[in-house]
Amino acid sequence: MSCSVAVSNSQALSLTLSHLKPSASSSSTCTSPSSSRSPSSPFRIHLQKPHSTLSNATSCGPATASNSGSGSSSAMLKRKRPTRLDIPNARFGLDVPAIPSASAPVVLDVHAEEIEKYGYSVYCKRGRREFLEDRVSAMFDINGDPKQAIFGVFDGHGGPAAAEFAASNLGKNVVNQIAGIYGSEEIKEGIKEGYLKTDSDFLKEEVRGGSCCVTALFRKGNLFVSNAGDCRAVISRGGVAESLTSDHRPSREDEKERIEAQGGYVDLYHGVWRIQGSLAVSRGIGDGHLKKWVTAEPETKLVEIIQAEDEFLILASDGLWDKVSNQEAVDIIRAFYLGTNGTKLMAACKKLVDLSASRGSCDDASVMVVRLKPYM
Numbered sequence: 001m002s003c004s005v006a007v008s009n010s011q012a013l014s015l016t017l018s019h020l021k022p023s024a025s026s027s028s029t030c031t032s033p034s035s036s037r038s039p040s041s042p043f044r045i046h047l048q049k050p051h052s053t054l055s056n057a058t059s060c061g062p063a064t065a066s067n068s069g070s071g072s073s074s075a076m077l078k079r080k081r082p083t084r085l086d087i088p089n090a091r092f093g094l095d096v097p098a099i100p101s102a103s104a105p106v107v108l109d110v111h112a113e114e115i116e117k118y119g120y121s122v123y124c125k126r127g128r129r130e131f132l133e134d135r136v137s138a139m140f141d142i143n144g145d146p147k148q149a150i151f152g153v154f155d156g157h158g159g160p161a162a163a164e165f166a167a168s169n170l171g172k173n174v175v176n177q178i179a180g181i182y183g184s185e186e187i188k189e190g191i192k193e194g195y196l197k198t199d200s201d202f203l204k205e206e207v208r209g210g211s212c213c214v215t216a217l218f219r220k221g222n223l224f225v226s227n228a229g230d231c232r233a234v235i236s237r238g239g240v241a242e243s244l245t246s247d248h249r250p251s252r253e254d255e256k257e258r259i260e261a262q263g264g265y266v267d268l269y270h271g272v273w274r275i276q277g278s279l280a281v282s283r284g285i286g287d288g289h290l291k292k293w294v295t296a297e298p299e300t301k302l303v304e305i306i307q308a309e310d311e312f313l314i315l316a317s318d319g320l321w322d323k324v325s326n327q328e329a330v331d332i333i334r335a336f337y338l339g340t341n342g343t344k345l346m347a348a349c350k351k352l353v354d355l356s357a358s359r360g361s362c363d364d365a366s367v368m369v370v371r372l373k374p375y376m
Helices: 161-178 184-204 253-261 326-337 345-358
Strands: 002-007 013-018 110-115 120-125 134-139 149-157 210-219 222-228 232-237 240-243 266-269 272-275 299-303 310-316 365-371
Touching (some): 120 345, 134 365, 149 310, 149 365, 161 184, 161 210, 184 210, 210 310, 232 326, 240 326, 310 326
Antiparallel strands (some): 134 149, 149 210, 210 222, 266 272
């Protein structure tokens, strides 16, 4: 029997055992490299880790780097170089285009605006929805009159389209409807027609969704506050809160009766009263699939001749009013209003929005504050 052992620094091991036929001429001597293998060899064990080339090898028998059966005493075991792997350069992170495409909706998280000249401040913040669905609007110096203006807050649902449309068109439609009209009842009627026209025009767009609305029209020292839905207007009179609107919800008895009289129904779903088991407000712009029961006709209240005790007006979406009471909102605004001539009302709006969120509101919240002194 002969053995061949090769040892190197790479820890590779090659072991070959060959059983040879006994002969008189060979007992324990090393065979030459040219001697052939026994054809009757019953087994061969070959252990090797082919990741390294063996060096400093000592041969005592027919051990070679290949199965060719030929070689030299200093034969080397060779390893074939593996094929090179081409790994492409990877880019990690998200590619955000600098300018969104025309088809992609613009995502607004916060909207803030303040114009001291017109006593106007507003702060809007997205809740846990995908998009901020609230919108606001303001028109000043109507017909060149600095004491004539219209403000609005719009709370969208089912997407921002209806709120966006109402914010862009409702004020203009109202102004067009009341042009040349001076009687209070005629102005109320003109406001209603402005709401209904905005609703009719939006439905022609065939876009889903709807919007609650609250508007405040200043004209000749009078204030006309209108709403359709659950956006609300609250006035501060010497620090006392007074709501100028009533929320339009299916839980209101008169709203429930109106809906049922038109063949609809109101039921309680997950603790909220809804029309046809769907919508939680009973008036607003849009909502074409429920238009038979969801009217855009507003309720309007007239505040005649604004008095000195009338300090400011709050217009806000239900994202505020669901968590903050009327009086609490007035108290917080008034703390910023007094002694500053209303110059810090933006901070007050933001504080109200943050307060609502801290109390667990998941809804979008928009708060607008209008100082009344410029319109007296």
